[in-house]
Amino acid sequence: MIADEPIHTDYGDMACTEVVEIATDYLEGALPAGDVRRLERHLETCEGCSEYLAQMRAIAGSLGGLSEDSIPAEMRDGLVAAFRAFRQG
Ligand SMILES: [Zn+2]
Numbered sequence: 001m002i003a004d005e006p007i008h009t010d011y012g013d014m015a016c017t018e019v020v021e022i023a024t025d026y027l028e029g030a031l032p033a034g035d036v037r038r039l040e041r042h043l044e045t046c047e048g049c050s051e052y053l054a055q056m057r058a059i060a061g062s063l064g065g066l067s068e069d070s071i072p073a074e075m076r077d078g079l080v081a082a083f084r085a086f087r088q089g
Contacts, residue, residue, distance in 0.1 A: 014042040016084070019049045020076055023056050 025031040
């Protein structure tokens with residue numbers, strides 16, 4: 001985390017990449033209420049991120065917990081790439 005570049009901005013739409021960044025906090029209930037509202041608003045309009053959160057929930061359930069280390073980097077990168085393709089297509 002780079003302190004000079006906060007990901008929690010308080011305006012406009014949340015980017016898919018930001019959803020991926022804060023997904024673990026969201027599922028752990030550690031996300032500030034304002035960010036939760038923005039994230040859930042994004043989920044209503046973004047099928048890719050809804051799928052991603054559903055998969056994250058499944059992983060969390062199967063592991064009995066969730067941490068940054070439990071998410072393979074390739075999975076995150078692959079999903080972000082898939083979101084971009086989805087939104088462009
Ligand atoms: Zn999205």
